[in-house]
Every structure is written in structure tokens, then in C-alpha cells.
Amino acid sequence: MKKAIITLSVIGALGTGLLLNDSHDSHQDEHHGHGHGHEDEHAHVHEESTKAQIALVSPIPNDQDYNAPLASLGFTLFNDPKLSSNGKVSCASCHNLATNGAEITPVSTGVKGAGDRNSLTVFNSSLNYRFFWDGRANTLLEQLDGPVENPLEMDSSWEEIETYVLGNTHYKEMFTGAGLKISKDNIKLALTEFMRALNTPNAPFDRYLEGETTALNEQQTRGWNEFQDQGCINCHRGVNIGGGLVTRFGYFGLPDNAEEETSAKSNMFRVASLRNVAQTAPYFHDGSVESLREAITIMAKVQLGKELSEQSIEDIHSFLQTLTGEKPQILQGGVNAKN
Ligand code: HEC
Ligand code: HEC
Known part of the structure; x- marks a missing residue:
């Protein structure tokens, strides 16, 4: 038991370290580091940042390889x-x-x-x-x-x-x-x-990552950019847009309804995968939040210390709908x- 706790806090520390390293500057480093140095002169800032971030997320493989x-x-x-x-x-x-x-x-x-x-x-x-x-x-x-x-x-x-x-x-x-x-x-x-x-492969976002730029509409594309710019992607990344890191839930305080957690010694949780998230209400480990918009608002507040604008919440909400994939074959x- 003790061992398990130590392991978790080490991972937690790694998670935090990762966050610290993931400032915008280090994204620039990553950008160059991965050699995406040849964008044409018409490229917009967001297109550049999208190229850099694509290394952080990847589509679900389409070949269903099982016995x-x-x-x-x-x-x-x-x-x-x-x-x-x-x-x-x-x-x-x-x-x-x-x-x-x-x-x-x-x-x-x-x-x-x-x-x-x-x-x-x-x-x-x-x-x-x-x-x-x-x-x-x-x-x-x-x-x-x-x-x-x-x-x-x-x-x-x-x-x-x-x-x-x-x-x-x-x-x-x-x-x-x-x-x-x-x-x-x-x-x-x-x-x-x-x-x-x-x-569940072939979500619109997967098709977008594979180069089908029209798979996301204008608002969804804005939402994807917000998701990166606001820092959601620091934690929600990888093929499952989450699922790969254990971090603290509540760097900037806890959600208002989380009284039971305040007594908990550590509040370490795996970054939830956002695959099919539009369909997996209620949200969080205790299922305490019914609305996806509210979950987004809470995340910005407790994980990033930010108050998002209505527009930004709507855009991210609309982006998250694009993570709904096809039924398993x-x-x-x-x-x-x-x-
Ligand atoms: C009584 C309800 C219940 C039953 C029965 C149940 N599960 Fe679960 N399952 C859960 C809950 C609740 C969680 C999350 C638990 C947690 O994180 O502490 C979970 C988590 C999981 C996960 C982890 C997913 C992840 O991303 O980490 C898998 C896989 C899973 N269950 C598969 C199974 C399989 C296979 C069975 C049958 C052998 C099963 N479950 C039976 C409720 C159930
Ligand atoms: C510091 C890391 C971190 C950051 C940054 C972060 N999240 Fe999370 N997110 C988590 C963790 C950890 C959980 C799981 C919480 C729990 O156990 O209840 C989670 C859960 C969620 C959930 C609920 C998923 C579910 O199935 O219950 C949503 C939705 C979500 N995050 C969206 C976002 C959005 C949008 C942003 C940016 C505004 C964001 N997150 C930023 C770590 C983070």
C-alpha cells in the first residue's frame, strides 16, 4: 500500500514537472526540435501551433488488430x-x-x-x-x-x-x-x-489529424486552438487525449462541490481520457458533474487557475464533440x- 502511494506521488511529481516544462516557450522548442521548420509564409500562428501540438496527440489506429x-x-x-x-x-x-x-x-x-x-x-x-x-x-x-x-x-x-x-x-x-x-x-x-x-476509431478529430482539414468546422477548430492555448493539452494528450498521466485534481483549489475530497491526503487522479467525452456524463471520478460545459469550466478553474469566457467554453465544448468515434467494430x- 505504502509503495503504491509513493509510486503515485512520484508520477504526480513527474506530471507537475511536465506542466512546468510545458510553458509556451518550451512548445516553441518542441516546435523546432521536431523539425517543423518549413511552414510557408502564409501560415497563421494557429496553424503553426497546431502542427507543433500534433506531436502531442495522435489518432486511434484504424486497423482493429485483435484475435x-x-x-x-x-x-x-x-x-x-x-x-x-x-x-x-x-x-x-x-x-x-x-x-x-x-x-x-x-x-x-x-x-x-x-x-x-x-x-x-x-x-x-x-x-x-x-x-x-x-x-x-x-x-x-x-x-x-x-x-x-x-x-x-x-x-x-x-x-x-x-x-x-x-x-x-x-x-x-x-x-x-x-x-x-x-x-x-x-x-x-x-x-x-x-x-x-x-x-472507437475515425472520430472527426482523428480524420482532422490525418489531414482532412474539413472534418472540423470553424467553431470546432477554434475550440481545438483554445484547448491548446489555454493549456488543456498539457495534461490531456496522447492517443486518448488523456489517460497517460496522474496529476493532482485541483492545483488551484477544488470544485465547490468536492467537500469529501478536502479531507483526502492526496488528491491524485489520472488525467481522464476525453475520447467520447460528449457521451460519458456524468463527469469526474465521483460523477458529481452532469454538464460538459460545467466540467470544462471547473477544469479551467481548478487545473489552470483561469476563468474562461463564454465563447471559449462554447468553442471547447464544440471541439470535444469531435472526439466521438465510431462504435467498436x-x-x-x-x-x-x-x-
Ligand atoms: C459494479 C460495477 C462494475 C462492474 C461489475 C465492473 N466494473 Fe469495471 N469499472 C467500474 C468502476 C466504478 C470503474 C472505475 C473504478 C475506479 O477507478 O476506482 C471501473 C473501471 C474499469 C476499467 C478501467 C478503465 C480505465 O480506463 O482505467 C476497466 C477496463 C473495467 N472496469 C473493466 C471491467 C471488466 C472486464 C469487468 C468484469 C470482469 C468489470 N469492469 C466489472 C465498475 C464496474
Ligand atoms: C493539470 C492537469 C489538467 C489540466 C491542465 C486539465 N485537465 Fe481535465 N482532467 C484532469 C484530471 C486529473 C481529470 C480527472 C479528474 C477526476 O478524477 O475526477 C480531468 C478530467 C477532465 C474532464 C472530465 C472527464 C470525465 O470523463 O469525467 C474533462 C471534460 C476535462 N478534464 C476537460 C479539460 C479541459 C477542457 C481542460 C482545459 C480547460 C482541462 N481538462 C485541463 C487533468 C487536467
């Missing part, structure tokens, strides 16, 4: 409530595949009808660098123990799940079909393979009818 039989086995496990202690809660109970891979309630409810965290979406989760709201798990495989063993979630164990799967003829066929024997490790492998198949067509 299909294994992922479809994972799909079946994901939807199976028998994996939980009372036979009623599946992964899909809290991660709705028909909507956004998460759920719309502020906090999740597990086998005992109570929970303490807003569910994270499983869409694009395999592209995150660390897992859970506080970044405590290092790999997707490691995070799997969380929901399975958490008494508030599925309240089960891999031993119990293995015994159940071993006794089920349908699973026997599916494992044989995927060329695997039934074991705890292979059950986890199937679940993680399914999650690797849950990417594996859920298109007949597959999600099973859900």
Missing part, C-alpha cells in the same frame, strides 16, 4: 452475470456496451447495491497508460482483479470463476474453438482481448444483439 475467437469469448464472459457472487452482476451491468461502455449513474452499483466510483468507459481503455481513476493499476490485466474481487462490485474470485467456466459446456466449446484450455489466465486473456477490440452488426 477474433478470443475476443468473442471475452464478449461472452463480459456479459455473463454468473461471474459474480450473486449471479446478477456482469461486467456489462456497469459498462453498457450498447451506449458508451460506462453507465449513466454517478456511481456504480454492484452486488450489494452500493458503489463509490463513477464507472469508467471500457471503450479505448486498452490505449490508456494507467488504469482506474487514480491510475493505481499498471496494466489492463492487473486492473481486472479490481472489479472481480471488489466486494462492492462482483465480489467473486478467479478460482470461483474458473470452476464455473469449467463446468459449462458452452464455454468448453468456445475455449476449444479459440485453441485454449480453460484456466484463470486464459479467462483473463479473453477478457483483455475483448477490451482491446473496443476501440466487434459490436457492429449481430454481436450486440446478444446483449
Whole structure:
């Protein structure tokens, strides 16, 4: 436990360091460092800055590279409530595949009808660098123990799940079909393979990054520029526009409604991925904020110490809509009818 806390604060320190280094000047350095030195003389300031920033964000790869039989086995496990202690809660109970891979309630409810965290979406989760709201798990495989063993979630164990799967003829066929024997490790492998198949590529912003400049309209382009100029990109970056850093929530104070957090020793959280963010309300780890505009306002205030203008909030809001991608391929067509 102690070790985990130390690791988090080191990462926190790195996060802060990164922020300090990411002043506008160092963006200039980066700009030259990456050799984008040959823009034509008509280039606008924003176009230049966009070129420099593109190195900080990247599109979701379009090729859905996963093992299909294994992922479809994972799909079946994901939807199976028998994996939980009372036979009623599946992964899909809290991660709705028909909507956004998460759920719309502020906090999740597990086998005992109570929970303490807003569910994270499983869409694009395999592209995150660390897992859970506080970044405590290092790999997707490691995070799997969380929901399975958490008494508030599925309240089960891999031993119990293995015994159940071993006794089920349908699973026997599916494992044989995927060329695997039934074991705890292979059950986890199937679940993680399914999650690797849950990417949502081809968002308008991805197409924009790939050179289709008309994929963003005028307001959305202004919003993207604001997102960079205001400093959101210092934290929300990488392929998931977040998901790769653990930082303090509230460098400049806490949101007004966050009383419970003031007593918390550290307030370290993973920078949330903004992929599909227009569809993943409510916001923040406690699901306390329903409106995306309000989430943007709070972020500017507590992470950047800034009061944004109405126009700027509207523009960023409109840019964030362009991060909504296509439904994962594996859920298109007949597959999600099973859900
Ligand atoms: C009772 C509700 C519930 C159930 C059941 C549940 N989850 Fe979750 N899941 C959550 C919540 C809440 C979080 C965020 C927890 C946190 O950060 O502390 C989460 C986080 C995750 C994440 C992390 C995403 C990220 O970006 O870090 C993944 C992946 C995930 N769950 C997959 C699964 C799988 C696979 C199962 C089934 C084995 C499952 N979940 C079952 C509620 C649930
Ligand atoms: C210092 C780092 C940092 C900066 C700068 C920052 N954010 Fe965040 N952002 C975070 C963290 C950390 C979270 C997760 C907070 C939590 O755990 O509830 C987050 C969460 C969010 C969320 C909620 C996502 C969700 O699914 O709940 C939105 C929306 C958001 N940020 C937008 C922005 C915008 C827009 C800006 C610029 C005005 C910005 N952020 C600047 C670190 C940052």
C-alpha cells in the first residue's frame, strides 16, 4: 500500500514537472526540435501551433488488430452475470456496451447495491497508460482483479470463476474453438482481448489529424486552438487525449462541490481520457458533474487557475464533440444483439 502511494506521488511529481516544462516557450522548442521548420509564409500562428501540438496527440489506429475467437469469448464472459457472487452482476451491468461502455449513474452499483466510483468507459481503455481513476493499476490485466474481487462490485474470485467456466459446456466449446484450455489466465486473456477490440476509431478529430482539414468546422477548430492555448493539452494528450498521466485534481483549489475530497491526503487522479467525452456524463471520478460545459469550466478553474469566457467554453465544448468515434467494430452488426 505504502509503495503504491509513493509510486503515485512520484508520477504526480513527474506530471507537475511536465506542466512546468510545458510553458509556451518550451512548445516553441518542441516546435523546432521536431523539425517543423518549413511552414510557408502564409501560415497563421494557429496553424503553426497546431502542427507543433500534433506531436502531442495522435489518432486511434484504424486497423482493429485483435484475435477474433478470443475476443468473442471475452464478449461472452463480459456479459455473463454468473461471474459474480450473486449471479446478477456482469461486467456489462456497469459498462453498457450498447451506449458508451460506462453507465449513466454517478456511481456504480454492484452486488450489494452500493458503489463509490463513477464507472469508467471500457471503450479505448486498452490505449490508456494507467488504469482506474487514480491510475493505481499498471496494466489492463492487473486492473481486472479490481472489479472481480471488489466486494462492492462482483465480489467473486478467479478460482470461483474458473470452476464455473469449467463446468459449462458452452464455454468448453468456445475455449476449444479459440485453441485454449480453460484456466484463470486464459479467462483473463479473453477478457483483455475483448477490451482491446473496443476501440472507437475515425472520430472527426482523428480524420482532422490525418489531414482532412474539413472534418472540423470553424467553431470546432477554434475550440481545438483554445484547448491548446489555454493549456488543456498539457495534461490531456496522447492517443486518448488523456489517460497517460496522474496529476493532482485541483492545483488551484477544488470544485465547490468536492467537500469529501478536502479531507483526502492526496488528491491524485489520472488525467481522464476525453475520447467520447460528449457521451460519458456524468463527469469526474465521483460523477458529481452532469454538464460538459460545467466540467470544462471547473477544469479551467481548478487545473489552470483561469476563468474562461463564454465563447471559449462554447468553442471547447464544440471541439470535444469531435472526439466521438465510431462504435467498436466487434459490436457492429449481430454481436450486440446478444446483449
Ligand atoms: C459494479 C460495477 C462494475 C462492474 C461489475 C465492473 N466494473 Fe469495471 N469499472 C467500474 C468502476 C466504478 C470503474 C472505475 C473504478 C475506479 O477507478 O476506482 C471501473 C473501471 C474499469 C476499467 C478501467 C478503465 C480505465 O480506463 O482505467 C476497466 C477496463 C473495467 N472496469 C473493466 C471491467 C471488466 C472486464 C469487468 C468484469 C470482469 C468489470 N469492469 C466489472 C465498475 C464496474
Ligand atoms: C493539470 C492537469 C489538467 C489540466 C491542465 C486539465 N485537465 Fe481535465 N482532467 C484532469 C484530471 C486529473 C481529470 C480527472 C479528474 C477526476 O478524477 O475526477 C480531468 C478530467 C477532465 C474532464 C472530465 C472527464 C470525465 O470523463 O469525467 C474533462 C471534460 C476535462 N478534464 C476537460 C479539460 C479541459 C477542457 C481542460 C482545459 C480547460 C482541462 N481538462 C485541463 C487533468 C487536467
